[in-house]
Amino acid sequence: MYTLPVSAKIPSLEDLQSGKAQMTQPREPLGGRLPMETVGPAARHLPLADKPSGMAELRPVRLSPTARPTYPEPPRSMTRAECKKGLQGGKLFYVKSRFAMCTGIQMIQTWAKNGTPAGQSSFTLWVISTVPDRKDRTVKYDYLFTDFFNQGRTGAGTMKVNTDVETTTWPSGARKREGGAVPPTKTFNALKASPKYQHTVIFDAGQGRGKDDVIAMSYQPYVNVIIPPNWVIREGDGKVRVGFLAAQWDAAKYLYNASGGGNAKKKGGAYFPVAVYLPYSSKTGAPERAVALHLQKAHTKPRDTKPVNSNKNVPGFGTDRKLHRLYHDGTRRDKNRDEAIKVCRQYWGNNYPQGGKDCDEYPFAITYEGCAQSLPQYEPSTPKKNFSAMPLPKADNGNAGTILAGFLTKNRIVDGRIGTEEIDGFMVKIT
Structure with a gap:
């Protein structure tokens, strides 16, 4: 059995029989792979895809001409048409949002018959995972079989399709509750007649790790095709792994549903641990433009920023060097800001706030990668002076801060570390 991207054209039986076409597998193997953007325990234990996922982009909005911009609520549903569009170009995963x-x-x-192709059959399996409600810890996995095709002499009608899922949990002692069902073993024809299934997974709060009670799970659907007696397929049957769809749960007191409506087991929420982009616009008229230009300069021309460091290479602009939220250590956040202000005073003088300016810093003070990262009490082995600070208009700085705060909250981004272990992360994108 061959696998192809959902956007790939399947060679016709006639072309296979004539030798004009051969079956190939250009799609990256998904067995044991996570989306490239995955963060947290699952990403530490399992290999990542070599190609970026398809990712939707959310933009800050203004509810009125005078209102500050805000980060919108991320979508929590997906149609098959949206999934198909997002997987175009051979993408392995499509991330509409962290939900x-x-x-x-x-x-x-x-x-095959006598070594020659005699018939061909195919079907497509979609797995759409969602967290529909920000006040509910339920993760839903919707299975949909489509595009059934059967041509020539085949045993496809009675071929059995067995679908199942493998999971791994961190911490291993956490126990999940399940609902619905993974698709049961059915014949090709029976599956065509009944193609939709839904499986749900919930971890109750109180079973996780760290101050935020974090639980992570890898979720890998697979399909095993069982060929009927007296039939042969050229490639052989066996298990085909569809790909890991990791999920994560927390009960952070600083995010939605902190009380669980009075039920301790229902505190917190769930999300998919992928690093999404914080969007800032450098376009004329954008309310956060000055900050966006600052970050763009720090990324593309770091030597032109302060403090002076000819080897400066700030993180945050790609999957290989993500930013990590710093929530639980308020002293370190304050120290990040102090180090930035020292630079603003050193290069622009003590009067740098004149004209209505703030000292803007990147990486942000609310990240582990902030300006104090390399100090002896934190991470002295990291590069020194690997940040940028400069005075910027308060309005732009405030607007950017509002977008950042909404981004972190609405995407349910938790404190990025337990000790030195990565738990969550995000990236920055300037347009």
């Missing part, structure tokens, strides 16, 4: 993502795969069987 809606999917993967899909075409499965093709070439039936």
Whole structure:
């Protein structure tokens, strides 16, 4: 059995029989792979995809001409059409948000007689995972089988399709509650007649690690095709892994549903631990423009920023060097700001606030990568002076801060570390 991207064209039986086409597998193997952007325990224990996922982009909005911009609520649902569009170009995963993502795969069987293709069958499996409610810890996995095809001499009608899922949990002692069902073993024809299934997973609060009670789970659907007696497919049957769709739960006191409506087991929420982009605009008229230009300069021309460091290479602009939220150590956040202000005073003088300016810093003071990172009491082995600070208009700085605060809260981004272990992260994108 061959697998192809959902956007790939399947060679026709006639072309296979004539030798004009051969089955290939250009799609990156998904067995044991997570989206490239995955963060947290799952990313530490399992290999990541080599290609970026398809990712939707959310933009800050203004509810009125005088209101500060705000980060919108991320979507919590996805249609198959949206999944299909997001997986175009051979993408392995599509991340609509940290609460809606999917993967899909075409499965093709070439039936042989005397070593020659005699028939061909195929179907597509979509797995769409969502967290529909920010006040509920339920994660839903919707399975949908589509595009059933059967041509020539085949045994596809009675071929059995067995779908199941493998999970791993951190911490291992956490116990999940499940609902619905993974698709049961059915024949090709029976699955075509009944193609939709939903599986739900919940971890109650109180079973996790760290101050935020974090639980992580890898979720890998797989399909095993069982060929009927007296039939042969050229590629052989066996298990095909569809791809990991990791999920994470927390009960952070600083995020939505901190009380659980009075039920301790229902505190907190769930999300998919992928690093999404904080969007800032450098376009004329953008309310956060000055900050966006500052970050853009720090990323593309770091030597031109202060403090002076010819080797400066600030993090945060890609999956290989993500930023990590710093929430629980208020002293360190204050120290990040203090170190930035020292630079503003050193290069622009003690009167740098004149004209209505703030000292803007990047990486942000609310991250572990902030200006104090390399100090002896924190992470002295990290590069020194690997940040940028400069005075900017208070309005732009305030607008950018409002967007950042909404981004962290609405995406349910938790404190990024337990000790030195990565738990969560995010990235920055300037347009």
